[in-house]
Amino acid sequence: MKKFDFSNGIVIATEWISRLAIANLMWLLCSLPIVTLIPSTNALFRLFYLWSKGEDTPSTAKFFWHSFKKDFWNSYKGGGLVWGVLVVLLLDSWILTLLAQTQSWLHIYKYVLYMTTILFSLTALYYFPLSKKLSGSGPKQLLAAFWLMIGHPVLSLLLAVSCMLLVIILLRFPALLFFFSGSGIVGLATMYTNKAIYHSSMRRKKKISEEY
Incomplete structure (x- = not known):
């Protein structure tokens, strides 16, 4: 049995922490005008897509900036619609939460809106990593992300819980927001999307083998 090299593990962990921190700082800097949040987030997902394939980037900052400019x-085109719908849903949910007294029918609408916001948010978290893997129009990729989210309820629940825990930790320790706010969420989304794609592939292979 191969022994774990503790010192090597520390070096690898430190390297990845620095990568995540640099990527997050670049994401924050490029998102400062607010209107550039979409290309900045796209560049962050592109970076994690390469990392998930095992490809190395000699300079995290340089690659991020190159991807930011190239795909600006x-x-x-694809992300604008998703971000637009997401912002509208989040704003509506926030406004309804602030209402102290509401009529009974509005309570029903509020909870339907909450559920819609949660489902669309999860779909968006699947959509952005998936858009780096699949070709095709934005609506088709969004539909594929939705079916991926629905088809893997356990992974989707784990993704939601993981993101919630990360947000709680970041709010508890605000200094970490500068280093892991964007990169943490994107990292979780990329990881669970890859897991869902892998499980979908295994299901198809199993189904084909059973047919023959």
């Missing part, structure tokens, strides 16, 4: 306008 294209990122709005």
Whole structure:
């Protein structure tokens, strides 16, 4: 049995922490005008896509900046609609939460809106990593992300819980927001999307083998 090299493990962990921190700082800097949040987030997902494939980036900051500039306008085509719907849903949910007294029918609408917001948020978390793997139009990729989310309820629940725990930790220790706010969420989304794709592939292989 191969022994774990503790010192080597520390080096690898430190390297990944620094990568995540640099990527997050680049994401924050490129998102400062707010309107550039979409291409900035797209570049962050592109970076994690390469990392998930095992490809190395000699300079995290340089690759992020290159991807940010290269896909600047294209990122709005697919991501713009998703971000737009997400912002509207989140704003509506927030406004309804602030209402102290509401009528009974509005309570029903409120909880339907909450559920819709949660489901669409999870779909969006699947959509962005998936858009780096699949070709096709934005609506088709969004539909594929939705079916991936629905088809793997356990992974989707774990993704939601993981993101919630991360947000709680970041709010408890605000200094970490500068280093892991964006990179943490994107990392979780990429990891669970890859797991869902892998499980979907295994299901198809099993189904084909059973047919023959």
